[in-house]
Amino acid sequence: MTANVSLQSVSHSFGSFQALNDINLEFSAGEFVVLLGPSGCGKSTLLFILGGFLTPTSGQVLIGGRDMSRVAAKDRPTTTVFQDYALFPHMTLRDNVAFGLRMRGLGKAKRCLKADEILDLVGLVDKASRKPHELSGGQRQRVALARALAVEPEVLLLDEPLGALDLKLRRQMQEELKAIQRKIGTTFVHVTHDQEEAMAIADRIAVMNHGKVEHAAPPEEVYLRPKTLFSANFMGDLNMIPERFMGRPAGANIVHAARPENIGTSGDISLGDATLEDAAFFGTYHRCHFRAADADRTAYVAHLPVGALPQIGEAVPLYASKPLTLGTEV
Amino acid sequence: MTMERQEKQRSFGFVAPALIWTCAFFIVPFVVMLLLSLAHLEGREIVQSFDLGNYVKIFTEPSLLKGIFVSLEITLTVTVISVLLAWPLAWIIATQVPERYQRLAIMLAVLPFWTSYVVRSYAWALVLGQNGVVMQSLIGIGILDEPIQIMATRGATVIGFVHFFVMLLTLTIYSNLIQLSPNYARAAADLGANGWNTFRLVILPLTLPGIMTGAFLTFVLCIGDYITPQILGGNNELTMPQLIMLQLGRRGDFPMASALSVVLMVLVTLAYAASSRWLKMERV
Amino acid sequence: MRALGWAYMTAIFIFIFLPVVVLVLFSFQDSRLPVPPFDGPTLKWYAEVLADRGMMEALRNSLVVALISASAALLLGFFAAQGLARVRLPGSILMRGLLIAPMTVSYLIIALGLLTVFNTLGFRPSLWTTGIGHVVINLPLCFAILFAAMGDHQKNAERAARDLGASDMQVLFLVTAPMLKPALLAAFFLSVTFSWDEFIIAFLLTRFDVTLPVEIWSMLRSGLSPATNAIGSLVFLVSIVILILLELIVFRKSKS
Known part of the structure; x- marks a missing residue:
């Protein structure tokens, strides 16, 4: 089961606080979408509006072409994996996973069979009779996923589902999530503040800030050709290029910048001489901190290829290539 | 290893005073009472006979046996009514009242807790009496023609108790409710x-x-309370605490009072066993 | 649904406040019976109660017993919680159970047990024996509150203090007690109110010097009187003042 999602001029405010400001987004059926942004950017509010836990102050939510703006959570073709999982502690894993089917009036034998099937998909069928408190964090996360998938939603919503896990488990779960999504083809909308996680799993990333969508595009595009300064900064390290090196006057609200891997001892745009102040070895590159020799004393971060490291304190001519043109406002 | 043992010895030193106190003034009196319950009265003298005479009497003499049933009936009625009244109140405060007013609402809900226990029962006697506010208002608006007897009945005892325990239960249920993640209800709806x-x-x-x-606290406090049934319930039917006080007051029959107390404790222990799997006493 | 909720809450609040309102209102009653119609207001019953030497002495006795017994219970409970929270002792579950046990026993039974023991030993009932009884009922409360408040966070701070050369007592009074201040104050004030309001132990274990609830009890035997309303309202007022102090001192501070 899968469906496309369309958000049309969705706004939401809590009292005087404008949490979402005129959101327009289209997700295709079967897409893995990640809403990415710092805390307080409105991404969780947007997810709750999709799930039916909040009614937007204005605008429309369409799922599979049907207007869902005023439809209650229990009647929507969406299910949510909550940040704290919200597994029912007094029920076994099987009863947790079968809960949605029970609410749909499925008989006990049938729903248990189905629950076990889904638990098998997440590799926990052997623990079906356990209670949630007997599980590890990663296992609980899987049960929450299984419970949400058991009712075959058209759109699955995930609210920072990996936030409570340690780094290694997180990376592993990202791959599993991606694999499960590929297998069942359901539209996934996943909220996170971790840009690496977003890059790892998304078909499309919507970068959000202050209740607005800054950029919505596939990961490569958001990283390589970001539209705004904010999304460029959020997706990775950035060096601002002073306008005088660009050789042409900048427009209003426009800045130029380059990723660390595009700063080096050769390239298209000369940045003048800079002194290497500090460097660290990262296996495939040296991460170097330079400081310009001119009056501005601009700081640069560059990733230099292994073996091409100047001496600390040495001044070398620095160049930027593939400069990014970024808007400072949406 | 020796460091650890030293640490343990010191810790034990910290616990010892409280343990000694509890043993001297709680365990020892209890054992004395247990022994005393096996004695009997001859004239005004207590004679230790190590027999179960008092217990046999409790379960054969109708006036005493009835006390057990009266106490159990009142306590169970009070517990059930109090839970039924308190749950919705706790839920409304936890979910319908804006968050910043919740603390105030809870403090108000338990405010009469802080009147003196004796005075609270007395106040209910004022309210429920023949000339009290309730009867006068009911007659005033024409529901009753003349006052009906509530005071000195089981009804008055139950009302007095329910008043106290609705406050207590609202507190325990509310603190349970606000610890629940709102996502549980969302997940269920979802x-x-x-x-x-x-x-x-x-x-x-x-x-x-x-x-x-x-409910367990209600049971313990309700079944062991003397004041409320004494002030509100009158002397038509006696609860176990009233019977115990009667043994002490009228005849100085400490052995029988002790035996009744032991029976009371057994009832509480049974209630504890019945509810223990849900109890978290440390959290009280 | 929402309206229904508010209606229900209002109804229960009326039920909860009815006796308190009646109590306070008819303490200002001018005639001799605290029942409708209300014909006050007057302060004469307060004057009468405050001039009653027996009543004032009982009030003083209650305060003294409450303060001393609460302090003793707090101290014993604090040491016990500290000892049991710090290391796992053999039988620590048993000890915890023993310390909590009096909480599950009716005050009447505790009083009766103490009365028989004191009788056997030939101790006369007095404020002291009442105080002992009140420590027995408040010790589990203090212990439970403080034990629950002692966490890993605080254990680490104690370890750090000991590492920096503090002695056991210095750790206890310079690190543990300040960190547990809200819990200590809460336990102390709760104990004070419980002791202050306790009837049955005081009734059985006092004779000539009595505490306030016992004095009020003997007043009840002479029938309904606005004077009883007045003393009841005064006691309520004192408890509310303690409660507000507690709220202001303990909870405001612990929040900031």
Whole structure:
């Protein structure tokens, strides 16, 4: 089961606080979408509006072409994996996973069979009779996923589902999530503040800030050709290029910048001489901190290829290539 | 290893005074009472006979046996009514009242807790009496023609108790409710549960610890209370604490009073066993 | 649904406040019976109660017993919680159970047990024996509150203090007690109110010097009187003042 999602001029405010400001987004059926942004950017509010836990102050939510703006959570073709999982502690894993089917009036034998099937998909069928408190964090996360998938939603919503896990488990779960999504083809909308996680799993990333969508595009595009300064900064390290090196006057609200891997001892745009102040070895590159020799004393971060490291304190001519043109406002 | 042992010895030194106190003034008196319950009265003298005469008497003499049933009936009635009244109140405060007013609402809900226990029963006697506010208002608006007797009945005892325990239970259930993540209700709705099913299958089971903790406290305090039935219930039917006080006052029959107390404690222990799997006494 | 909720809450609040309102209102009653119709207001019953030497002495006795017994219970409970929270002792579950046990026993039974023991030993009932009884009922409360408040966070701070050369007592009074201040104050004030309001132990274990609830009890035997309303309202007022102090001192501070 899968469906496309369309958000049309969705706004939401809590009292005087404008949490979402005129959101327009289209997700295709079967897409893995990640809403990415710092805390307080409105991404969780947007997810709750999709799930039916909040009614937007204005605008429309369409799922599979049907207007869902005023439809209650229990009647929507969406299910949510909550940040704290919200597994029912007094029920076994099987009863947790079968809960949605029970609410749909499925008989006990049938729903248990189905629950076990889904638990098998997440590799926990052997623990079906356990209670949630007997599980590890990663296992609980899987049960929450299984419970949400058991009712075959058209759109699955995930609210920072990996936030409570340690780094290694997180990376592993990202791959599993991606694999499960590929297998069942359901539209996934996943909220996170971790840009690496977003890059790892998304078909499309919507970068959000202050209740607005800054950029919505596939990961490569958001990283390589970001539209705004904010999304460029959020997706990775950035060096601002002073306008005088660009050789042409900048427009209003426009800045130029380059990723660390595009700063080096050769390239298209000369940045003048800079002194290497500090460097660290990262296996495939040296991460170097330079400081310009001119009056501005601009700081640069560059990733230099292994073996091409100047001496600390040495001044070398620095160049930027593939400069990014970024808007400072949406 | 020696460091650890030293540490343990010192820790034990910290616990010892409280343990000694509890043993001297709680365990020893209890053992003395237990022994005393096996004695009997000859004239005004207590004679230790190590027999179960008092217990046999409790379970054969109708006036004493009735006390057990009166106490159990009142206590169970009070516990059930109090839970039924307190749960919705706690839920309304936890979910319908804006968050910043919740603390105030709870403080108000338990405010009469802080009147003197004796005075509270007295106040109910004022309210429920023939000339009290309730009767006068009911006659005033024409529901009754003349006052009906509530004071000195079981009804008055139950009302007095329920008043006290609704406050207590509201507190325990409320503190249970606000610890629940709002995502439980969301998850249930998300999976298609309507309001009734969300309540029945998710929220109610999750508040069982709060309910059972409060219900157990209600049971213990209610079954052992002397004042409320004495002031409000009168002397038509006597509860166990009233019977115990009667043994002490009228005849100085300490052995019988002790035996009744032991029976009372057994009842409480049974109630504890029945509710223990949900209790978290450390949290009280 | 929402309206129904508010209606229900209002109804229960009326039920909860009815006796308190009646109590306070008819303490200002001018005639001799505290029942409708209300014909006050007057302060004469307060004057009468405050001039009653027996009543004032009982009030003083209650305060003294409450303060001393609460302090003793707090101290014993604090040491016990500290000892049991710090290391796992053999039988620590048993000890915890023993310390909590009096909480599950009716005050009447505790009083009766103490009365028989004191009788056997030939101790006369007095404020002291009442105080002992009140420590027995408040010790489990203090212990439970403080034990629950002692967490890993605080254990680490104690370890750090000991590492920096503090002695056991210095750790206890310079690190543990300040960190537990809200819990200590809460336990102390709760104990004070419980002791202050306790009837049955005081009734059985005092004779000539009595505490306030016992004095009020003997007043009840002479029938309904606005004077009883007045003393009841005064006691309520004192408890509310303690409660507000507690709220202001303990909880405001612990929040900031």
